[in-house]
Structure formats: C-alpha cells, structure tokens
Amino acid sequence: MQTAITVFLDGMTYASYLFIVSVGLTIVFGVMKILNVAHGGFYAWGAYSAAYAIGLAAELGFPDWFAFILIGLSSMFVGIVLGVLVERLILRKLYEHEEVIVILATFGLFLVLEDFILLVFGVNPYFAYQPMVFLGSVEMGGIFRDVYSLTLLGLAAFVAFACWYVLNCTKWGKILSTVIYDREISLAIGIDVKAVFVWTFVVGTMLGALGGAYIAPTISVAPGIGIDIIVLSFAVVVIGGMGSIPGALIGALMVGNLRAIAVHKFPEFELFVIFAVMAAVLMVRPEGLFAPAKIRRI
C-alpha cells in the first residue's frame, strides 16, 4: 500500500510537470499548425528569468513567499516579450510556407534562444530554491515529500481547468475553435485571424515559460535545460494527439504514471517506457489518442 501511494503521487507529480510544459506546445499547434521547436527555448527563458528574479529578491531581503509572485511575473514577461517578438518578426512571414520550413525556422530560433541565454546569463548555474525550502515537506505514504512539488498538481489542474473554461465557456474560445476548424471561413466571417495567432502564440509561450519558471526552484538552472524538455513535450503531445488539450492531459498522465511504475519496479526501463508508450499509441492511432477531427475537403 505504501509503495502504491508513493508510485501514484510520483506519477501524478511528474504527469503534472509534463502537462504544464506540453500544453503550450499543443495549443500553438492546434491553432496555428506550427510545430514549435523553440518551445524548449521559452521553457529555458522562463526558468532563467524566474531563477534570476528569485535570487535577486532573496538578496534584497524579500520574503520567500514573494518568489511565487515572481514566478508568475517572469512567465508573463517572457510570454509577452518573446511571444510577440517571435510571432511578429519570424512566424508571420512563414505562415504561407510549408510546415517543414516553419519547423526549421523554430529550430533555428531555439538555437538562437539558447545562445542568447549564454550571452545574458553566462554558463554558471542559477539557484532559486527559496520557495521549495519555504514550503518544506510533509509525510505521505511513509516518506517525506516536498510540498512544492505537490503544488504542481494544483497548478496543472488550474491550467487544465482554465483551458477548458476558455475554450468552452467564452467567446474567445468559440473564435479559437472556428480558427482551428477553418482559417479561411474565419476570415470570411470577420475574425481577425492575425490577432488570434498573436494571442495564441503569446499564451503558448507563456505556458512554456511557466513550466520552466515553476520548475526552476527544484533544479540547477544551467545552459541546455530546454533541450530535453522539448523531446518529452513532443512525446506527450504526440501520444495525446497534436493540438488536443485533453490529449496532452491524458498523454501526460499515461507517461507520468507508467514512468513512475517503471522507476519503482523496473528502473532500467525508465527511459524506454516513455517512448514505448508513444510507439504503441502511434501503431494503433497514428494521429494520437485525441487528435481533433480533420475536415476532408471534397
């Protein structure tokens, strides 16, 4: 029982982390049909901005809880600045080009963002452990767990709910759904598709940055942290179906929980299990579990 509780909590924590970092990727793909490799760069910029701000706040004597506000502000700052700049200066010029060109462009952008991090922050690691230490630990299932990681579950639930609410209960969600289904008809009925794209990309960037900013207190924020996350995010998004938010949620839950079982019972299969799940899903449903229905033009 003790092991079962631990495996469940480990799996849910990791799944929450995966969902937060991959939901932005799937939103951007769903609306804009862009496979955004630069998402890893936004994650890294979120982590660096938060770590820098939290470190500075600690030096200036701000209380540890203030770090949570800084995490939110860092994500918004990175999302708005990078999101708008990238959409306006790069992506807007590529919408009419083939998907492969856009992927290459975002890959190039990812490399630029990585190098820009070196230029701004250098190679030495940044630490922002204050909020994790502030929240401390709690005994669950016979072992201590850090409360900060458990708050990931709450954050993931909040992000999932916010996405569902915006898409299903607001005018903005209806506009998004229309653009997702048909860009040309959306234009014809007067939707400002360009504005929709900008806002979508800013939200996607913000979510990527939020993933990095929220994880920053638990890691050593060092060059290269965005590389692995892009691979993991792709795996989750592909399993769930490109462009599907429920798909990203289910994909994250599957990968997170199966990985936790593997680590506890068959540690040598930890890495294998993530991609085994992806391969298995793709064999049965090549478009992923929850890929949005596609209109077939006759």
Add this chain to the structure above:
Amino acid sequence: MNKLVFKNSLKMLTVGAFVSLSALASPPLAADSFKVAVVSFLTGPAAGPFGVPGRNGAELVIDAINAGSMPAPYESAGFGGLQLEAIFADESGGNAKQVAEYRNLVEKQEVDAVLGYISSGSCMSVAPVAEELQTLTIMSVCGTPRLFEDSDWNYTFRTQAHAVGDSVAAALYIRDQLDDVKKYNGINQNYAWGQDSWKFFDIAMQQLIPETQAADNPQFPKLFSGQYGTEISTILLDDSDLVHSSFWDGDIEALVLQASVRGFFDKKKFISVAGASAVDNLGKRFPAGTVIGTRGEFGILVREQEGELNEWFINAYRERYGVYPLESSYQYAQSVLALKASMDKSVADNGTTPEKDQIISAMTGLNFTSLAGDVSFALGEGHQAVHPVGYGITAWNDEKDEPTVVDVKVYPAHCILPPPGQLSEDWLAAGMPGSDC
C-alpha cells in the same frame, strides 16, 4: 559608370576583408611556438561546473609557463623552450561533431597537439582519429577504462586515472571511515560513466566489505533529466543505508536540492564520486556529512593542502577568475603540466627543439609532478596515467564561511587500480591482487 566603380570597389573591399579575416583566423605559426587546441564544454549543462573551470585551469597554467612564473619544478619559461599558443574549442554537440571538430583543428587550424575532453564518449570517438591523423592528444577528464583496455594508442595519452580508481577508493573509504553500512543503493546517470561507476563500485564493495548487500533497484535516470522525485522516493522506501552516486554537472545540484527538502540525507549516508563542484555552488545547501571525492587530489579535497605548486595554483586562480579552482581546473592543468614535463624532457634527451615523436617518446611512461601530488603514466603501455584518489566528508567552515572537507583519506594508485597488463574487471573479480590498503 559610378555604379561600376562602386561595384569594383565593393569587390576589392570584400576580397581585402576576406584576406584579412583569413589572416586573422590562421595566424602564421612562429618557429618558436607550439600550437595546442584545448577542448572542453564551453556551452551546455556541463560548461559551468566542468568545462569553463577546466578551460581556465589550462589557460592559467599555460600563461604562467609561457611567462616563466610558475613555481618549481616548472619554473623554466616555455614548453621545451617553445611558447605554447592555445586555442579553445567547445566539446558540446555530441561525438560526431567532436570528430569533425578534431579534424578541423588538426587539418585546417594546424594545431600541433590537442588537449582536453571531459566526456568519455568524446574520448572514445576522438582517439581513433588522433591515431589516423598522427596527432598528439592528451585526454584530461574522461573516465572510462575502455579507452586503453580495449585498444592501444600511439598518439593518445590520458592524464586522469580511470573510473575504477574512483570506485575502489570509494569502497575503501566506506570500509575505513563509515560504520554500520549494511546495504547500499545507487543513483547514477544512464550512460557509460554512470553505469561503469556503479558496476565497479558494486564489485569493489563486494570484495572489500563482503558482508554488505547491494539493493536490487539501483536507479539510472537519464543524463541531464533534472527531475529525480520518483528516484528519490524509490530509494527512500528501501532499507539501504548508503547511496552511491556518480552524478556531476547540474544533475548533482538538482538531486541534492530535491533530496534535501525530503530529509533524504538525514536517512541515508551519501557518497558522491564526482559531485564536488556542487559543494561550492550550493554552499550551505549542500548537506554536511556527505562523502565526497574529486577523482584525484583535486579541488576542494586539497584546498587546505600545503605545497608551493598547489598554493600558487589556488591563489593565482582566485586572483584571475575570482573563485576557487574546481576539480576540472586541476585536471586540465595536470594535462598541461604533463605536456610541459614531456617537452622539457625531450629537450634534455635530444638537445633539439622538441618534435612530435620525441615528445611522445618522452611522455610514454613519464613520472611527473602535478599540482597536489605525483602522476605516473603506468598503464596502457605508458599512455594511461595513474595517481592517488582521495575522499573526505563535507563540512562547513564557520571561520571562513565557506564549505570544506574533513577526514580526507588518499589512497595510492596501486591500491585502487589494476597493475599493467590486467583488465580492470578481471582484476576486480580476482579480489584486486596487489592492493594492500
């Protein structure tokens, strides 16, 4: 007409700029200089804790030797009378890129020797190319014993003792210094270094402390994964009382941060084979009481050690870079010292400006003085160095308000490494004959 003049001027300007840039990119080698490429991680997650400190260690010692400002026995200026011209290259990008970069350094930039490499993957990939291009190559950090146990190399040397020494010294330290270890587990990165480190540690523990038992679920998370919550839970749930880790770079820092909050270090003794950079980086957040190694007499382990060379290195490094030299700073400096000692020996033996073959001949089987101890090219037909390896326990120095290491024990090379001609695994399996520590 004006357009034509402008076009021609532009052409001439472009050609002129190209020629100037080419000249800048490949300056003509002065007859009294020796050009060396120093390769380390300058970008990516390994740059901060390993690559840049390594590069700085090499740069500091090269400049000091060129200027003749190092203490004895390296007080003579230059390398066999030659000034060493260093160029610095990035090790990031994977093995295929390193092979291409190595060819570029040798064939286009025309370096006389290549020095460095942190990853075992880089070393294994580059050694055959060094042989093909017949270029003197001195490996500084990588640990896999396979480099000289699977093949013999004529042009490749390694100044860092291989991973078996780190693992056996770790087991010896546990036997000598820690009481009540009954069961041990491990968390190591899932690639050659992590797998080898755990394998050799496990065999050494069974040979040296046979009453201990290994856990049946050692953890091997992906390199640079950064999230270790599940692995920490798994180890917290088992009844092991000691945890072995060969984590390095940002991974050791993330592991320590995540595990500390969960009381991991209150429940388990922890031995870190190569995580000493985290002791400095995390300061008071790094748990006191951790057994820490630096893969030799390097870094924080010898920070309080007396000796003219060591004290000079620490002071000069702090003065120039503003921080203490780390493990890799020593490892890279050690490679430079091996080159200096060989080139000086070559001049003494031959009486002429050192040629490549003469340097290789002088380096083969060489004994030389490093910053905090002696090194000998005793294995791999005289190409693989051996040296003592030490461990100590982390503590906080209130007086200096900085981390320190206490209860340091250093194990001589013959106790922790196989004798010449014997494979590491065979030597370990045979009960480490000749190891009398």
